[in-house]
Amino acid sequence: MGTKQQITERISGLLRESKLSVTETRTKILELFMKSNGALEHSDFEKLAGQSFDRVTVYRTLQTFLDKGIIHKIPTTDTSVRYALCKSECSEHHHHDHHIHFKCEECGNTICLDETDVPQIQLPKGYAAHNVEVVVSGVCKSCK
Amino acid sequence: MGTKQQITERISGLLRESKLSVTETRTKILELFMKSNGALEHSDFEKLAGQSFDRVTVYRTLQTFLDKGIIHKIPTTDTSVRYALCKSECSEHHHHDHHIHFKCEECGNTICLDETDVPQIQLPKGYAAHNVEVVVSGVCKSCK
């Protein structure tokens, strides 16, 4: 992972590449993403940081990161929305997250399985697929 | 589909099989599901019926139908939750919805593709899969 100093510089670079001002909140939120090994949901940010963020700022920050292709959303069957860091291939107008997601029923953690490709889906005639989202639930490595 | 009379009787039967009282609200909500060819989200119910339901009753009704295996949830990347009727194989303690879902980017409609099986997913070592959710987005038959 590197030293705290190196991470901070990596984050600054990432923000500047996306033409975003380097601010304290954005830096801290990206740090949280990098430290956590899973997806985060909105309520996590206000807790995880110890310090409490302004809710509005968090909403706006996440939206900005989505727009810039820094993070992506993971579908759920509850009302929460989960977010995870994108890989470097994602950019402002194009997400390239060709991986599936796994949600552990034990620990509740949701992770990106970057090495697992999304499957080909044979749709009925007349349907055109642009994007395929796969979320597998079960028991993860650590909880087994 | 059958006459209105037949549908009402079918609904009564369904409710009684699930050991639920046959009430006006439950009947109307099930009618909406049967009439609509796609998934419904919470806000749909209060509009679609013309008449306005009590919000609390709708929440409780949907939760009851979920518990009894009458409807299932469909994952989304926004905060809304979508629901669709289960096939007859689903029961109180076991859902058997082995199909994928399709969300049209044009009309916004979400439908169950009952004839399309969920794919086999090869997970990394150490992960156990219990359930696989697939949501394909694109352009549907009608919008093509």
Next chain:
DNA sequence: TTTATTTTGCAACAATGTTGCAAAATTATG
């Protein structure tokens, strides 16, 4: 019909998400 049980609707509340705007922070410029 009467009684027992379940369901509903209301009120009150809690949680989540949005908007406008002035103050603060960051970045660009000379």
Next chain:
DNA sequence: CATAATTTTGCAACATTGTTGCAAAATAAA
């Protein structure tokens, strides 16, 4: 570095969504 231009933040106020307790109403059982 100092100043100006731009972007971001935090607050207030509001809107939407979801939850709980409880008495009244509806349904089912006797």
